Amino acid sequence: MSAHDCIFDRAFGAFLFDMDGTVLNSIAAAERVWAAWAERHGVDVATFLPTIHGARAIDTIRRLNLPGVDAEVQAAFIAQAEIEDVEGVVEIPGARAFLNSLPAERWAMVTSAPRDLALRRMAAAGIGAPALLITAEDVQAGKPNPAGYLLAASRLGIEPGDCLIFEDATVGIQAAEAAGAPLMIITTTHQHPLETSHATLASYDAISASVDSDGQLRLKKN
Secondary structure, eight states, X not given: OOHHHHHTTSOBSEEEEOOBTTTEEOHXXXXXXXXXXXXXXXXXXXXXXXXXXXXXXXXXXXXXXOTTOOHHHHHHHHHHXXXXXXXXXXXXXXXXXXXHTSOGGGEEEXXXXXXXXXXXXXXXXXXXXXXXXXXXXXXXXXXXXXXXXXXXXXXXXXOGXXXXXXXXXXXXXXXXXXXXXXXXXXXTTOSSOOOXXXXXXXXXXXXXXXXXXXXXXXXXXX
């Protein structure tokens, strides 16, 4: 049985969602802000931009190891710039309706974005804030470290292995794998086909969720 089929053949205690690239598309806005920042700091934009997705800004800046650059100060600058620029931020097809169909206490958002930016982007995409939102400020280590997903599962009272994680970016996929959770990879914003053994999904319109007689979440294909 393929990973895709396995996802539809079992029940889950909760669903955990990444935000950027998974429930909303903020690539254009994020890349505008980061490209301008990279140019100011003498960083090659073309090679740098593919590395920003899915990670906390502070981790992205630290990886560059630029002399004389205060990563905390620059991460705060990036966050404010991204809060001010949400032009073109839209939901991933079907994401809003799918999230709205879930019991509020059975899902969470786990994002590398700071809380204020996460709320701003969700509002821009027309997606309501979840009951549980884990952001950059809630963990000591960002993705690919699984801390965010482990924290979300703990707060929901669900074992990580009983959560289905929705992700899109490499560092997020690595974080989900490290958490020991099954994965659904959203491919909507991928420019190139992703080679993966995990289940993949291009649009939430293709699936729906229900609560079974044991109170567990189940996915079905539409």
